[in-house]
Amino acid sequence: MKPIIAPSMLSANFCHLEADIQMVNESTAEWFHLDIMDGVFVPNLSYGMPVIKAIKSKAEKPLDVHLMIIQPERYITAFKDAGADLLTVHWEACTHLHRTLHQIRNEDMLAGIALNPHTPVSFLEDIIQDTDMVLIMSVNPGFGGQKFIENSYHKIAALKDLIIKKKSNALIEVDGGVNAETAPLLVKAGADVLVAGNSIFKHANPPEMIELLKNAKK
Ligand code: DX5
Ligand code: ZN
Numbered sequence: 001m002k003p004i005i006a007p008s009m010l011s012a013n014f015c016h017l018e019a020d021i022q023m024v025n026e027s028t029a030e031w032f033h034l035d036i037m038d039g040v041f042v043p044n045l046s047y048g049m050p051v052i053k054a055i056k057s058k059a060e061k062p063l064d065v066h067l068m069i070i071q072p073e074r075y076i077t078a079f080k081d082a083g084a085d086l087l088t089v090h091w092e093a094c095t096h097l098h099r100t101l102h103q104i105r106n107e108d109m110l111a112g113i114a115l116n117p118h119t120p121v122s123f124l125e126d127i128i129q130d131t132d133m134v135l136i137m138s139v140n141p142g143f144g145g146q147k148f149i150e151n152s153y154h155k156i157a158a159l160k161d162l163i164i165k166k167k168s169n170a171l172i173e174v175d176g177g178v179n180a181e182t183a184p185l186l187v188k189a190g191a192d193v194l195v196a197g198n199s200i201f202k203h204a205n206p207p208e209m210i211e212l213l214k215n216a217k218k
Contacts, residue, residue: 008197042142056083088112139176148177160190183216
């Protein structure tokens with residue numbers, strides 16, 4: 001199976017956002033990846049509801065929204081209303097993760113859990129059946145264009161084992177430092193969804209880069 005490609009709009013040109021949305025619409029990428037930061041959970045701010053709504057109005061593919069915010073349960077309906085199709089919250093940001101995931105599903109969105117680089121996959125043992133996707137952060141969240149953390153391959157393989165053991169259908173998504181070198185190894189380790197920001201949007205030919213990532217051989 002070829003991986004799902006989710007271009008991260010954080011690396012798009014915000015002066016020409018419509019052109020970058022159109023590029024993704026016309027490419028072989030399946031999803032739009034949207035990074036929401038609150039300046040508390042991560043040391044950076046990104047964008048919020050008006051930008052998500054604007055992207056939704058032009059996007060012809062699902063919005064995969066990655067929340068790097070504390071207490072995400074406060075905004076689940078607001079993200080649904082803004083246009084999210086898949087909402088991912090951080091394991092580290094949720095005191096009542098089980099409740100939050102079910103709140104997301106009750107709003108007819110898919111529910112994902114993101115893990116920071118230091119959070120072990122084994123912490124998902126009792127929640128893996130309640131999630132549609134696990135996002136393995138392969139950089140410390142907060143910024144695009146960072147160096148890939150090598151231990152992520154091992155975490156993906158461990159997650160794959162857990163998913164099989166628990167008979168879960170969760171997808172494995174990887175986010176941070178995904179490029180032509182890391183993509184084949186990530187797919188080989190078991191990744192189903194590749195998020196890529198800089199490697200796509202800073203490339204001379206973004207649709208070609210999307211194709212390259214998509215055809216990363218197992
Ligand atoms: C980082 C974000 C990523 C980021 C990836 O906190 O979650 O989605 O945009 O950017 P690259 O692919 O450039 O590492
Ligand atoms: Zn992200």
